[in-house]
Amino acid sequence: MESPTLELLKESGALLEGHFLLSSGRHSNRYCQSALLLCHPERAARALAPVAEQVRGLGIDAVVGPALGGIVPAYELARQLGVPGLYVEREDEILTLRRGFVIQPGWRILIAEDVVTTGKSTLETAAVIQAAGATVVGVGCIADRGESNLPFPTFAGTQLSIQSWQADGCPLCGQGVPIVKPGTRKQP
Numbered sequence: 001m002e003s004p005t006l007e008l009l010k011e012s013g014a015l016l017e018g019h020f021l022l023s024s025g026r027h028s029n030r031y032c033q034s035a036l037l038l039c040h041p042e043r044a045a046r047a048l049a050p051v052a053e054q055v056r057g058l059g060i061d062a063v064v065g066p067a068l069g070g071i072v073p074a075y076e077l078a079r080q081l082g083v084p085g086l087y088v089e090r091e092d093e094i095l096t097l098r099r100g101f102v103i104q105p106g107w108r109i110l111i112a113e114d115v116v117t118t119g120k121s122t123l124e125t126a127a128v129i130q131a132a133g134a135t136v137v138g139v140g141c142i143a144d145r146g147e148s149n150l151p152f153p154t155f156a157g158t159q160l161s162i163q164s165w166q167a168d169g170c171p172l173c174g175q176g177v178p179i180v181k182p183g184t185r186k187q188p
């Protein structure tokens with residue numbers, strides 16, 4: 001049976017089919033635009049409920065997401081867990097805690113993401129949390145692409161397998177299919 005979170009992604013039109021240039025430089029035939037699910041508050045709540053269930057007993061003091069993609073998941077997970085939901089954002093390209101947000105030493109923190117792919121932004125967020133003397137309990141996300149190798153647990157609403165290729169070995173390039181960078185142009 002498909003996970004309810006995967007069904008919500010599909011029903012929201014968040015799983016796009018086409019030819020995509022990923023931020024890693026690789027090409028894929030599918031892309032998860034989770035903002036199309038998260039823009040519906042009631043669906044966001046249902047998609048993240050399984051994540052909140054998995055972490056409820058872990059003594060979490062706050063949820064922290066990297067801007068922009070992690071802001072709404074952090075807010076929604078924080079709401080369901082009854083703790084503060086903070087975010088880190090880039091200042092001179094470095095993820096930083098701004099706006100008067102404080103992470104207390106000793107806090108147990110859940111990182112929040114929309115989709116975890118390589119885990120790069122997750123690790124950058126973890127570095128900010130650890131620098132404050134707090135502990136990263138894990139990362140909660142809508143979807144886990146299963147390509148990260150993070151040093152803490154991943155709590156995902158759904159697993160999401162998306163095939164991707166190096167640019168020079170991409171079959172869609174071979175077929176002459178126009179490529180789009182997700183989020184920056186009109187989708188096909």
Ligand SMILES: [Zn+2]
Pocket residue numbers: 019027028167170171172173174179
């Ligand atoms: Zn291609």
